[in-house]
Amino acid sequence: MFPSNISASCFCALHIIFLALITSSNGDCGPPPRLIYAELLASFQGIADFPVGTSVSYNCRLGYQRIGGASNTTCLPDSTWPEPTVFCELRSCSSLSDIPNGQVHIESLTFGSEVNYTCNEGYRFITKIRTRTCQADGTWSGTDPVCEIVTCVPPDAITDGSYDPEKDEYAYQNSVTYKCKTGLTLVGENSIFCTAQGNWSSPAPQCKAVRCSEPDVPNSHKLSGFRGPYNLNSAVTFACDEGFSMKGSSSVTCGINSTWEPELPKCLIECLTPNVENAEILSELTGLYLLNATVSFECSKGFVLQGSNTVKCSINGQWEPPLPKCQTVACPNPQVPNAHEVSGFTGPYTLNSTLTFACEPGYSMSGSNYVKCNVGSKWEPPLPKCLTVACPNPQVPNAHEVSGFTGPYTLNSTLTFACEPGYSMSGSNYVKCNVGSKWEPPLPKCLS
Template identity: 30%
Template sequence: MSLKLALLVLAAVICTVYATGSSSSGLSYSYIANRPCYVKRISYGSHDSESAYIYNGDDVTYTCNSGYQIKGSAKVQCRSFGRFSAPSCVKIPGCSRPSNSHFPVGMQYSPSKPRYNTYEKLWLSCVDGYSLKVRSSSDESIRCLPSGKFENVRAYCVPKCRALGDLENGSFDLDKDKYDVGDEVTYECDAGYELEGESVLTCLKSGKFDHDKPECIPELCPTPATIDNGFFNDEQDNYPVSTEITYGCDQGFELVGTSDLRCEIGGVWSDDFPFCEEILCATIPIDNGSFDPDQDSVVVGQDVTYECDEGFVLDGEKTLVCQAYGQFDEEAPECVPIRCEFPGEIDNGSTDSENDLYDVGQTVTYSCDKGYDLDGEATLTCQNDGKFTPDKPECNPIVCPSPVEPKNGRIKGKRTTYRPNNKIWFFCDAGFELEGKKDLTCLSSGNWNSEFPTCVPSGCPHPTAPSNGYITGTKPSYKAGDKIWFKCNAGFSLVGKKDFTCLKNNIWNGKFPICKEIPSGCKAPPGVKYASYWPRRSSYSVGASVTYKCYRNYVLIGSDDITCGNGGSWAPGSQKCVRTTSCFGRCYKYVKGARCDCDIGCKSRGTCCRDFYGICH
C-alpha cells in the first residue's frame, strides 16, 4: 500500500471516530488518540529513552556526537495520534583536538581544548629533554583549515643528552642537567686514581654522548711479600693507594722490622717487608733437684718438668711452659725438706692441734659441734709425700629430708633445710581433703615424726575452660549434683556437650567440649534463576553486600540486597525472578508502592498498568 493511500485510510478512520465515537475496526477514539510514538534514531547523535516507544505527553532528549550540534529542538514530546518530530545533527565548523600521531616525538602544543575555530593557531614546543628546530618562525605554529583539519607540522624536536652523573673519585668541567648537541665534557681523576676510558665526551644529535662515561680506578701496589713463619692481614686481589696491612708471626716467633705498612701514591709500600725469628726460653736449674729436658733453652710451647732429690719436695709449679714473649709462665720451683702443712680447719668443728708444720707420722684429730655429724675419718696422719691422709672430713648439719608437696595440695613452713624441731603443715586445694597427719616435726635423728600425708578428692575435679571459651557456674569446689555450662567467645562455636553435672563418684558426666573458630566471610552467594548479581567475587568479608538484578521481562520477588553474616551465611534469602507476561509483579498486590491493575475493570477505575495496552490488552 502506498503512503498516500495509507494516509487517506487513516483520515477516513479518524473522521469515523469523530462522528461515531468508534472506528470500523472496533478501535475506540481514546485508543487511537493515545497510541504510542516511535522514538526515531538520528545520525551522529543519540537519545535518552530506554524504550523504542513512548506515550502521549512523555518526552525524549537528543544529544549530538562531538563535532556536531542539534538542528531543531533537543527535547521532543510524544503528541496525540502518535505524532513525533525528531531533530537532526549537523557538523560544527572548525577543527577538533588533533591526535598525538599528528605530531613528531617529543612535541607538545597549546592551547589544548576540544574545538578550535577556523584559522585558529596551535603553538608548538618540545617536552623536557628536547629542543625545537624550525626553518622559520612561521613553523612554530599550525592553523585550523576550513577543511576541518590542521596544517601539517614542519618543525621537529631534537633530543638533548642527559647528564651522566658524578664521577666517583674524580671530576668534570661542564655540569648541566641537559647537554646540547656539540657540548663537550672533560673528565679527570683525583690523586691516587687513574682514568679508564675517554677523557672527553661529546653530545651527539641522537641525544647520547659519543662514549660511555669513564671511571677512576685506584693506583695499585704490588702484592705484599709472604714471610716464613708469619702472615699479614687483609689478603685481597689488589691493593689500592691508602690500603694498610699488618704483619704478624706464628706462635713461637717474633717480628723483626715494621709491622704496619701502607700503600702510598705511586704504587709503593711505605717500608720494607719484615721477617720472623724463633723465640726461645732459657732453662733455670734448681738446688737439690733436676729438670727435663736437660738443655740450655726450649722453644715456645715446650714444657720443662722439675723433680726433687729424695727427702725433698717441690715448692712451686712442677711443670713450666715457654711463652710467646720468651719467658716461662711461672717462676722456677724450689726443693725443700718434706713436712706436712696443717690440713686446715673445718666448718662447724675443731681440731686437737693447729701447728703450721708436722713431721711425718704426726696426726691431727677432728670433732664436730653439737647438731652436726662427722662425714669422713676423724684422724689424719702426715705421710712421706708431705700430705695428710685420709682426706679432711666435713661436719654436716643433722637435717630431715625435704618434704614432698602433695598433689593438689601445698605445704606451709617450707625452708631450704629442716633442722631438728622444725615443723611443717599440710593443706589441700579446694575439692580435696587431707589423708594423714596434718603437722610433722623434724627429729634429732634426721627423720620426720610421721609419713607425709596425701590429698584425695572431696568432689569433682575443677574444670578447665576451653581455649577461646569460658565456663559459667564455677565454684571453689564441686559436689554431687553441681552443674556447670561451657560457652565460647565471639567468632567461635562449641563442639561437644554444653552443660555438665558432678556425679556421686566425683566425676563429671561427660567429656568437656572445645571451641572451634567460625570461618570468617562467605563464599559466592546463592544463584537466582533468571538473575545476576554484583559485585562478583570468589569470597566476601563479613558485612559485604551483593545486589540481584533480574533479566529483561523478569521482576525480582524478595530483597534486592543480601549481606554476608557471621558463620558464612547470607541474609535475607528467598529471592526469585518471575516473568512479566502481564501486569503481574508490577501491581499493588505484589510490589510495595505499586498502584496499578491489569484486569477488565482497571480501565473504568483508571488503575491500569502503564504498559497495559502494549502487554495486557
C-alpha cells in the first residue's frame, strides 16, 4: 500500500513511470483519441506521451449517459490507441403533450433538442417564451406556454341603425347583427364576426335611403315596372320599338347607390349581316350589327380583296363604304426558254400557285428556280432565264491534252492535262466548266 498522503494522480504518474521502465523499445503513444460523447479523466489530461501498456479511462460528457461496455483504452505495442466501442449515448427527455388550445411540435427528444409550440386558430400566446429545450439531466427547460382566446373590441356603431348583442368585449367567432331604422336600407354585411386576427370580418354596414330615377330608354316601351317609386331591387324590363335593336340588358334593377344595374339599354338602328362571297369576317361581333359597328374581312385562299377591308354601320342602316368583293387571282402561263418544268405546271395559276424550274443541259439559270403567284397576278420573284454556258479555250503552256479537248466547251465539259517531260504540274490535272462559264478548279500550270 502507498502512504495515504500520496494522491491518486501521483500514483498514476508513478505507475506510468514504472511502465516506461519495463516497456520495449517500440516507443510511446501520443494523446488518446478524442471522443465526441466522452472525455478523459482529469488525471490523464495534458499528458503528451504514454508508455506502451498504459490504460486510460473516460467519463461520459455532459448530456450523455452510459450504455455499457468498456470506457477505457490501452496503448498498444505499435504505439496506437484502439478506439473503444461506443459506451455513451445522448440523454433523452420524456415526451410532451399538447397544451390547452395549442400544440407542441417535436422533432427529437434527445439532449439539446428544442420543441416549438403553436396556438390553435383563434388563440394567442400570453407568455413570451414559446419553446422548451431538452437539458443535460433529461428534463425540459421552462414550463409550457399558455394560449388564451383572441378578443375583439366592440364594432363600429352606425348612423340610423344599431347592432345586437352589445358587450364590452367579444371573443373569437362571436358575431353581431346590424339593422336600420324603418324605411332605410342596410348597405353591406348585416352580420359580422370576430376573427382569429382580433378584428371584425367586415366593415360596419351603412343605412341608406335608396331611390332610382325614372328609367327612360328612347325608341323602347316597358314590359314590366311601369310605375315608381323605384326603391332598392325594383326591376324594369324593356323592348325596343319596331326597326330598332337593343344594345345592353333588357332588364335592369335599382341598385344600392340609387343607380340602375346594369346601366339602361339603348335601342339603335341595325345593319343587315354583311355577306361577302369568298371572304371571312374577322370581327368578334356576331348577330346584331348596330349603329357604328365595324366589320373587317379577309378573302379566302386564291382570292384578292377589291375595295375596303373594313366597313361601318351608318345612321341610315347601310354599310359604308360599300361591302368589298373577293376576286380570283390568275397569273399568266410561264414561258422560260431552254428550261423544263419540275413541279406545279398544271394551270390555271391562281393565288399562291408555285412553280419550280430547271435549265436544259448546257444552260445556266439566272434568277430563282422557284416562283409564286402573288395577289397582283404576277409571278414573284420574276421568272428566271436559262443562259448558255461557254468556257474559254484552255491555254496551259508546256502541257498536252489527255481528254476532252474538243470544243465548244459548255456546262460540265471536262478536261484532263499532262505536263511535257521536264515539267511538273501545279494545280489539278482535271477541270470542269461551271455555271459561271469558268474552269473549276482553275487551269493548272506546268513549271520547269
